[in-house]
Amino acid sequence: MNAVAAAAPVQPSEARVARRETVAALLRSKTFIAGNLIVGFWVFWAIVGAHLTPHDPLAQTSSVLARPFGHYWLGTDSLGRDVLSRVLAGATSIMKIAPLATLLGVAGGTVVGLVTGYFRGFVDDALGRVIDAILALPLIVIAVTAIVSIGASNATLIVVIGAVFTPLVARTVRAAVLAERDLDYVPAARLRGERAPYIMFVEILPNVLGPIIVEGTVRLGYAIFAVAGLTFLGFGIQPPSPDWSLQIAENYALLAGGSYWWTVLFPGLAVASLVIGVNLVADGLTQVVER
Amino acid sequence: MSASAFEPALELVDVDVAYKVRGIDRQVLRGVSLTIERGHSYGLVGESGCGKSTAALAIVQYLPRNGRVRAGEIRIAGRDVVSLTRPELRRLRADDVSMVYQNPGSALNPSIRVGAQVAEVFTVRGVKKAEALELARGALVKVQIADPGSVLERYPHQLSGGMQQRVVIAMALAKDPTLLILDEPTTGLDATVEAEVLDLVAGLQAEFQTAVLFISHNLGVIAKMCEQVGVLYAGRLVEEGSVDRVLHEPRHPYTVGLLRCIPRGGARKDHGRLDTIAGFLPNLGEELPGCVFAPRCTLAKEICHTEEPPLHALGGGHVSRCHFHEEAEQLPRVEAAQLELPAIERNFEPLLRFDDLGKVFRQHGHHVHALVGVSAAIWPGEALGLVGESGSGKTTLARTLLGIVGPTSGAVTLDGKALEGRLGQRSADEIRALQIVFQNPDSALNRRHSVRRILRRALRKLAGVSGAAADRRMIDLMHSVRLAERYVSAKPGQLSGGLKQRLAIARAFAGEPQVVVCDEPTSALDVSVQAAILNLLVELQAERRVAYLFISHDLGVVRYISDRIAVLYLGRLMELGPAEVVFDGPHHPYTEALLSAVPTIDGGGRERIKLAGEIPSAAEPPSGCVFHTRCHRKVGEICELEEPPLVEVEGGHLMSCHIPIEELRVLQAGRREAATA
Amino acid sequence: MGRFLLKRLGLALITLVLLSMIVFSLAQLLPGNVGRNILGPFASQQQVDQTNHELGVDRPIVVQYGRWVSHLLHGNLGNSLEYQGSSVAGLLGPSLVNSLKLAALAFLICVPLSILGGIAAALRQGRVTDRSITIGGLSLTAVPEFVTAIVLIVIFGVVFKLLPTTAQAPPGSSFLVQIKYLLLPALALTAVLFGYIARIARAGVIEALDADYTRTAYLKGLDTRTVMFRHVLRNALLPTIAVVATQTGYLIGGLVVIEKLFNYPGIGQRIYIAAQNKDFTMLESGVLVIGIVYLVATLVADTLYSLLNPRIRYGAAE
Numbered sequence A: 001m002n003a004v005a006a007a008a009p010v011q012p013s014e015a016r017v018a019r020r021e022t023v024a025a026l027l028r029s030k031t032f033i034a035g036n037l038i039v040g041f042w043v044f045w046a047i048v049g050a051h052l053t054p055h056d057p058l059a060q061t062s063s064v065l066a067r068p069f070g071h072y073w074l075g076t077d078s079l080g081r082d083v084l085s086r087v088l089a090g091a092t093s094i095m096k097i098a099p100l101a102t103l104l105g106v107a108g109g110t111v112v113g114l115v116t117g118y119f120r121g122f123v124d125d126a127l128g129r130v131i132d133a134i135l136a137l138p139l140i141v142i143a144v145t146a147i148v149s150i151g152a153s154n155a156t157l158i159v160v161i162g163a164v165f166t167p168l169v170a171r172t173v174r175a176a177v178l179a180e181r182d183l184d185y186v187p188a189a190r191l192r193g194e195r196a197p198y199i200m201f202v203e204i205l206p207n208v209l210g211p212i213i214v215e216g217t218v219r220l221g222y223a224i225f226a227v228a229g230l231t232f233l234g235f236g237i238q239p240p241s242p243d244w245s246l247q248i249a250e251n252y253a254l255l256a257g258g259s260y261w262w263t264v265l266f267p268g269l270a271v272a273s274l275v276i277g278v279n280l281v282a283d284g285l286t287q288v289v290e291r
Numbered sequence B: 001m002s003a004s005a006f007e008p009a010l011e012l013v014d015v016d017v018a019y020k021v022r023g024i025d026r027q028v029l030r031g032v033s034l035t036i037e038r039g040h041s042y043g044l045v046g047e048s049g050c051g052k053s054t055a056a057l058a059i060v061q062y063l064p065r066n067g068r069v070r071a072g073e074i075r076i077a078g079r080d081v082v083s084l085t086r087p088e089l090r091r092l093r094a095d096d097v098s099m100v101y102q103n104p105g106s107a108l109n110p111s112i113r114v115g116a117q118v119a120e121v122f123t124v125r126g127v128k129k130a131e132a133l134e135l136a137r138g139a140l141v142k143v144q145i146a147d148p149g150s151v152l153e154r155y156p157h158q159l160s161g162g163m164q165q166r167v168v169i170a171m172a173l174a175k176d177p178t179l180l181i182l183d184e185p186t187t188g189l190d191a192t193v194e195a196e197v198l199d200l201v202a203g204l205q206a207e208f209q210t211a212v213l214f215i216s217h218n219l220g221v222i223a224k225m226c227e228q229v230g231v232l233y234a235g236r237l238v239e240e241g242s243v244d245r246v247l248h249e250p251r252h253p254y255t256v257g258l259l260r261c262i263p264r265g266g267a268r269k270d271h272g273r274l275d276t277i278a279g280f281l282p283n284l285g286e287e288l289p290g291c292v293f294a295p296r297c298t299l300a301k302e303i304c305h306t307e308e309p310p311l312h313a314l315g316g317g318h319v320s321r322c323h324f325h326e327e328a329e330q331l332p333r334v335e336a337a338q339l340e341l342p343a344i345e346r347n348f349e350p351l352l353r354f355d356d357l358g359k360v361f362r363q364h365g366h367h368v369h370a371l372v373g374v375s376a377a378i379w380p381g382e383a384l385g386l387v388g389e390s391g392s393g394k395t396t397l398a399r400t401l402l403g404i405v406g407p408t409s410g411a412v413t414l415d416g417k418a419l420e421g422r423l424g425q426r427s428a429d430e431i432r433a434l435q436i437v438f439q440n441p442d443s444a445l446n447r448r449h450s451v452r453r454i455l456r457r458a459l460r461k462l463a464g465v466s467g468a469a470a471d472r473r474m475i476d477l478m479h480s481v482r483l484a485e486r487y488v489s490a491k492p493g494q495l496s497g498g499l500k501q502r503l504a505i506a507r508a509f510a511g512e513p514q515v516v517v518c519d520e521p522t523s524a525l526d527v528s529v530q531a532a533i534l535n536l537l538v539e540l541q542a543e544r545r546v547a548y549l550f551i552s553h554d555l556g557v558v559r560y561i562s563d564r565i566a567v568l569y570l571g572r573l574m575e576l577g578p579a580e581v582v583f584d585g586p587h588h589p590y591t592e593a594l595l596s597a598v599p600t601i602d603g604g605g606r607e608r609i610k611l612a613g614e615i616p617s618a619a620e621p622p623s624g625c626v627f628h629t630r631c632h633r634k635v636g637e638i639c640e641l642e643e644p645p646l647v648e649v650e651g652g653h654l655m656s657c658h659i660p661i662e663e664l665r666v667l668q669a670g671r672r673e674a675a676t677a
Numbered sequence C: 001m002g003r004f005l006l007k008r009l010g011l012a013l014i015t016l017v018l019l020s021m022i023v024f025s026l027a028q029l030l031p032g033n034v035g036r037n038i039l040g041p042f043a044s045q046q047q048v049d050q051t052n053h054e055l056g057v058d059r060p061i062v063v064q065y066g067r068w069v070s071h072l073l074h075g076n077l078g079n080s081l082e083y084q085g086s087s088v089a090g091l092l093g094p095s096l097v098n099s100l101k102l103a104a105l106a107f108l109i110c111v112p113l114s115i116l117g118g119i120a121a122a123l124r125q126g127r128v129t130d131r132s133i134t135i136g137g138l139s140l141t142a143v144p145e146f147v148t149a150i151v152l153i154v155i156f157g158v159v160f161k162l163l164p165t166t167a168q169a170p171p172g173s174s175f176l177v178q179i180k181y182l183l184l185p186a187l188a189l190t191a192v193l194f195g196y197i198a199r200i201a202r203a204g205v206i207e208a209l210d211a212d213y214t215r216t217a218y219l220k221g222l223d224t225r226t227v228m229f230r231h232v233l234r235n236a237l238l239p240t241i242a243v244v245a246t247q248t249g250y251l252i253g254g255l256v257v258i259e260k261l262f263n264y265p266g267i268g269q270r271i272y273i274a275a276q277n278k279d280f281t282m283l284e285s286g287v288l289v290i291g292i293v294y295l296v297a298t299l300v301a302d303t304l305y306s307l308l309n310p311r312i313r314y315g316a317a318e
Helices: A003-007 A012-028 A030-051 A083-089 A091-119 A121-135 A139-150 A154-181 A185-190 A196-233 A244-257 A262-289 B052-059 B086-095 B114-123 B129-142 B148-152 B161-174 B191-208 B219-225 B243-248 B253-261 B302-306 B325-330 B394-402 B428-433 B451-463 B468-480 B497-508 B527-544 B555-561 B579-584 B589-597 B637-641 B661-676 C002-028 C034-039 C045-055 C061-073 C088-123 C128-142 C145-159 C175-210 C212-219 C224-236 C238-262 C267-277 C280-308
Strands: B010-021 B024-036 B041-045 B067-076 B097-101 B179-183 B211-216 B228-233 B236-242 B352-363 B366-378 B383-387 B409-414 B417-419 B434-437 B515-519 B547-551 B564-569 B572-578 B647-650 B653-655
Touching: A012 A030, A012 A262, A030 A083, A030 A091, A030 A262, A083 A091, A083 A244, A083 A262, A091 A121, A091 A154, A091 A196, A091 A244, A091 A262, A121 A154, A121 C002, A139 A154, A139 A196, A139 C002, A139 C238, A139 C267, A139 C280, A154 A196, A185 A196, A196 A244, A196 A262, A196 C145, A196 C238, A244 A262, A244 C145, A262 C128, A262 C145, B010 B052, B024 B041, B024 B052, B024 B067, B024 B211, B024 B228, B024 B236, B041 B052, B041 B219, B052 B067, B052 B097, B052 B179, B052 B211, B097 B161, B097 C212, B114 B129, B114 B148, B114 B161, B129 B148, B129 B161, B161 B191, B191 B219, B191 B589, B211 B219, B219 B243, B228 B243, B228 B253, B236 B243, B236 B253, B253 B325, B253 B527, B352 B394, B366 B394, B366 B409, B366 B572, B383 B394, B383 B555, B394 B434, B394 B515, B394 B547, B428 B434, B428 B451, B434 B497, B451 B468, B451 B497, B468 B497, B497 B527, B527 B555, B547 B555, B555 B579, B564 B579, B564 B589, B572 B579, B572 B589, C002 C061, C002 C280, C034 C045, C088 C128, C088 C175, C088 C224, C088 C238, C088 C267, C088 C280, C128 C175, C145 C175, C145 C238, C175 C212, C175 C224, C175 C238, C212 C224, C224 C238, C238 C267, C238 C280, C267 C280
Parallel strands: B041 B211, B041 B228, B097 B179, B179 B211, B383 B547, B383 B564, B434 B515, B515 B547
Antiparallel strands: B010 B024, B010 B067, B228 B236, B352 B366, B352 B409, B409 B417, B564 B572, B572 B653, B647 B653
């Protein structure tokens, strides 16, 4: 039912109004704003880290497993560390690793997707098969296997997640490039003697930026998801970091006992809020970009 | 039939429709009133965005979510559809009104067999399933489907476009509706298929006595199909009357302008420029206090901008919404007709020639011969028109010449020098010499690049200029295609369709090309814009002596712009000759059929030639003359066994047919007389 | 259709070969010496060399890969390095069955629920129902499964004490009791998949609602029910099938974490333990099995898709 929008020939004033209204739509989007607020909150705490927390997140005290809403707002863990301080300081590592891994994956995937989508042919087919094979394995399984082999460190996490994301992003970019490649501006560029790199990076890339940005935000959500999962399994961020997933991994055994839920629930809610925040931003962007 | 058998089939009274876009109601139909009596046919014409389809959707109460009928009454067989309850509306749709729209492929459900889909028309009215299928078979027979049993069992994707549209029409007429709405039912179909569908609809309408609302942008189609016509502009019905009166004695400046834009009646570029309509359509929902057409009208005076003109009755049901309807036919031209064209000399070597060009694609393991031994030449300053139905190889030929795809066999020579088949191996000068204007500027222009960037890059790569010199050349270039300087920093999305195509033309002309391929350059545009673009192309040709290879399915347009014409069928050249000769005949039987299929505004006594069967697949072309399976002048076995050679039958006129030219002249003489009478 | 499926089968086989290569080379990244890892720091170099020779890990990589594949083809997955002497196949088999039970339960809960959610959202497009299903689903999908699981444990296991907090039912439990034990982990997995499948279903339904053939159906005078069931859903849910299949991958990936959290002896747990102990024969085979499960799931989805899609069943129009 887009007949209506396409009805009148678009005139300069009308198009500019539409674009301004698109930006306004983004700013009006409640999900986009809410997502940014949540992400902004955690970015702030990732930067200031342990400097502003009420207690030292690593300091052990004698008040072990204090219940929440007392002197320690969110209670203490089995070593007497303040849960609130640990939750606030717990953003630091994951907020470094996840964005860097995403950036690596998006950059790699964009180049691979552009090249394979533009040239198609044998390279494209071969890469398609490799991507299929990688897709057959869950991210966590690949990452676990690779990290076991290389050894866990922040750098390993970034490289492994980035490497696994590359073919996934490439697939999205390739699909967008294939659609663009069928448009006549590509043969038009060839008809002025442009070379392939110019066509890929100057002609096509700007037109597929929308999907790449959306994919990047979605991937960031997955990266946090993956880092959290790997850390929980013991293959990710290593102690004594106050990372949320580490806190959960260290304390969830107490859950079965039934009473010490706060050491696990609060870091859990923190991870949840961050991932939801990122996905709200992604949703807001998708709605506006795909409109 | 209901008790209200004397009520008109359709009555619109002061209908206002608005769409809510970004929170604001934008008016799309402004007080439209019209009446269609039972069994009559009414054509609604107008350019894109005038509200034609909105009218249709409002009538069947299927407006998009953001649209609503703000005022007025819509009555089908006497019942006001706006106030109907849901069950009543369903019954109305099941019994009284049907709609057929563009693109039959998407109108049929891809995952349900044709039979079951047609049968639904009956089951919804309470017929048992088995009986409904039997009735469905009958419905298919009515639309002259030869093998209804097998079609019933098929899925839509297994049918050709023409066949799909027959099925849709069968569904629409199966319930014997009071009103049939046809919204651009043949747009996108090939000329010969379109002609068949139109004949079918005309025949069935006469048989069923159904009232028809026929919506089209094509005045020729309306002239052929309707008794009454209404002209819609910016959501307002500006003129209405019998087809004969409105198309031959128009009394509204918009109708007059529209008719003048169309190249018809054998108009050629050496007769002068086409007239155009200045300016643009108003924006969606723009407030227009006076006459909606005033901002673009060369007759407009003070009163036109302030006062809405009343409906002036001109007798015989002819009405016009113009303050100055008496002067409408003397509407001053927007552009002077005078045009100086240089003579074409064909005494020396041609500019571009292609010999025995062949192109084979592999598709699903089949070899598809898209081009078979095509040879022709183009001289400086001339336009070679290329016509043929879809799948005839027009676009493949263009892309092969340009080197976008490499030929499988044959040679292309430019200025006596052989060209490499593929673009990558051609020199910069050779690339510069051959340029193209694509059909759809939205696709051909990078939507992220500004006008400045597009043109400067083209100048740098094709003309080798950069820096301040490029800016000067860019302004010159923009002037030469009448693209105002203020658009330099605009992106294509901010330009109208016509301006975008001007930009695309400017880009093609950046490096002084010698041959420009125009691949349906105006078919995505409205006729008023088309006229302006055709004028521009002719002027550029006159100034620069550039040669065109002009591809179009619109024979009027091809005739206007071309000096010579080539007719392709299934990748083979059927006929090649001077435009006048090819059009006036004697011509190849295929050309003859193609010409007879096109509905014209002037009508004339031309009887349409009915072609047998469908266009064969290029993967399995017929033996002998590839046209023999459909040819109405097939002489005998020789046509099936032997492919006739392309030979010169008279000065500069080549044809591939077993029938001698003199015989064709005699055979076709009767038809020509009828046409010119 | 035969050709389509044959092509898919061929592609799956190629993928499988590539997969085996990837898995094999991943395991080759393992640092250190296999023999030394097994025998520990106190064994003599000679013993280590001897073990390496017996395992064949001192030969060129290509030869090792060839041997591995030929063993695989004979159904021999080798012996676990960790559990000396026990065959990998013998250990993996029951684990796989356990995991499939859990995955099946999660699927049975998730697929109908998310498809219904998607349809409901599409029908109320842009309104409160739609926004809450979309955003709620998105949030559920985004949150790591162990977090969801912990919230579920706190609610159902700790606060209300309705469900057991471990997944393994006591031996000899009835079918229903087994399901009761599997419910919490299955719900956690469901949460992860819900949003994604619902989103695809929603998009499919919206597209079909806007399609011309839906308009044709309405204009025939059919009622909304008939239009929805006969015309809209059939076309709308086709793409969803493919998505459901690809989600098995994510599902099984989630198993590693969930099985560890609920201490459930499935294939994920096996892989986790193998990874911790650097038991590379077990790791290789476990990962490969997961890959094969995924490929089989996609093949099943392709078959289903082609059966339901007449465009494939009867070939595309030329």
